[in-house]
Amino acid sequence: MTEVSSGTILGRTTSMTANVLARTQFAVLIIDVRAGLHPLDLEVGKWLSKHAPQIKPIVVMNKSESIGESLAEVASEALALGFDRCTQDDVPSDENLSEEDESKLPLQLAIVGRPNVGKSTLLNALLEEERVLVGPEAGLTRDAVRVQYEFQGRTVYMVDTAGWLERTERDKGPASLNIMQSRKSLMRAHIVALVLDAEEIIKSQRSMAHSEVVIAKRAVEEGRGLVIIVNKMDCLGGKQNSEMYKKIKEAVPIEVQAVIPQITGIPVVFTSALEGRERLQVMNEVNGKYTRWCSRLSLVASTAG
Structure with missing residues (x-):
C-alpha cells in the first residue's frame, strides 16, 4: 500500500x-x-x-x-x-488435531526418479498387484499413472511419473511432455518418494546424480515431504556383496543429508521392489512423513497469528 x-x-x-x-x-x-x-x-x-x-x-x-x-x-x-x-478457538492446534483426524486426510504421493529405476515396479509392489506394465525396456511408462490405494485407513493417491529427465534443446514432443507431467505431479503431491537405483550408485560411486539432486531439492523447496527409496537392493545379495550392501546402507543417508542440509531426518528405505521387500516399511515411512507434514502445517496456523 x-x-x-x-x-x-x-x-x-x-x-x-x-x-x-x-x-x-x-x-x-x-x-x-x-x-x-x-x-x-x-x-x-x-x-x-x-x-x-x-x-x-x-x-x-x-x-x-x-x-x-x-x-x-x-x-x-x-x-x-x-x-x-x-x-x-480460532485455528486448530496440534492438540486439537487428533491422530484419528490426521489418519482420515487423503495423501497425494508422487513416485519420481530417473527412467528405469523401478518406479512402476515399486507401485505394483505397494499395490500387491500388476497395475502398471514393467520390464527391462526404458520408457515403458509414457504417461503419469494415478491410482487410489488404502493404507491403514487412509486414502492414498499414488502417481507413478514417466521419469524425470534433464531438459535440453533436444527434449521435444513426448520427452518434453514427460518432464512437464513429472513436475506437475511433484507440485501436486504432499509426499515425494524419490527412487534411486542401487546398481547405479555402485557404478557411479555416488548416491544421487545431478537430476536426482534437482528433484530432491525441488521437493524440499516447495515444502513437500521427501522420502528416499533405494531400489534394486536384491542385486547386492549373497556373501560376495555383503560388504558393498553394508557400505551403501551407511553412505546413502549421510550423502542425502549432505546434499540437503536444511532438512534433518530424511527417511531412507532400502528395498527390492521386484521382490516386494520392505513394502510395508516404505508405506510406514511415507505415512509417518505425512503425519509430521500435517503437524507442521497445524503448528504454522497456531503460531502465525
Missing part, C-alpha cells in the same frame, strides 16, 4: 486492492521465513490495522522447511506485524 501516483498501473492496482480489502473479512498474508520480514510486509500490516480493522489476517510463513526445528521461534517475528495472536 505504498504511496504511488493514482494514474499509474501500480496506483490503480493498489486502489483496486484496497477496495477489495475494505469488503473482506479474512486475508492471508504470506511472508518468506528465510528472508525475514520485508519492509513492505510491515507496511501491509500497518495498512490492514488502520484501514481494515474488520479483517482477521492469517499469516502464512512460507519456505519454513529450511529452518529445521526452530519454527515456533521464528514465528514470533510475525508479531511485529501488529496482529493479535489467534486463540485456540
Whole structure:
C-alpha cells in the first residue's frame, strides 16, 4: 500500500486492492521465513490495522522447511506485524488435531526418479498387484499413472511419473511432455518418494546424480515431504556383496543429508521392489512423513497469528 501516483498501473492496482480489502473479512498474508520480514510486509500490516480493522489476517510463513526445528521461534517475528495472536478457538492446534483426524486426510504421493529405476515396479509392489506394465525396456511408462490405494485407513493417491529427465534443446514432443507431467505431479503431491537405483550408485560411486539432486531439492523447496527409496537392493545379495550392501546402507543417508542440509531426518528405505521387500516399511515411512507434514502445517496456523 505504498504511496504511488493514482494514474499509474501500480496506483490503480493498489486502489483496486484496497477496495477489495475494505469488503473482506479474512486475508492471508504470506511472508518468506528465510528472508525475514520485508519492509513492505510491515507496511501491509500497518495498512490492514488502520484501514481494515474488520479483517482477521492469517499469516502464512512460507519456505519454513529450511529452518529445521526452530519454527515456533521464528514465528514470533510475525508479531511485529501488529496482529493479535489467534486463540485456540480460532485455528486448530496440534492438540486439537487428533491422530484419528490426521489418519482420515487423503495423501497425494508422487513416485519420481530417473527412467528405469523401478518406479512402476515399486507401485505394483505397494499395490500387491500388476497395475502398471514393467520390464527391462526404458520408457515403458509414457504417461503419469494415478491410482487410489488404502493404507491403514487412509486414502492414498499414488502417481507413478514417466521419469524425470534433464531438459535440453533436444527434449521435444513426448520427452518434453514427460518432464512437464513429472513436475506437475511433484507440485501436486504432499509426499515425494524419490527412487534411486542401487546398481547405479555402485557404478557411479555416488548416491544421487545431478537430476536426482534437482528433484530432491525441488521437493524440499516447495515444502513437500521427501522420502528416499533405494531400489534394486536384491542385486547386492549373497556373501560376495555383503560388504558393498553394508557400505551403501551407511553412505546413502549421510550423502542425502549432505546434499540437503536444511532438512534433518530424511527417511531412507532400502528395498527390492521386484521382490516386494520392505513394502510395508516404505508405506510406514511415507505415512509417518505425512503425519509430521500435517503437524507442521497445524503448528504454522497456531503460531502465525
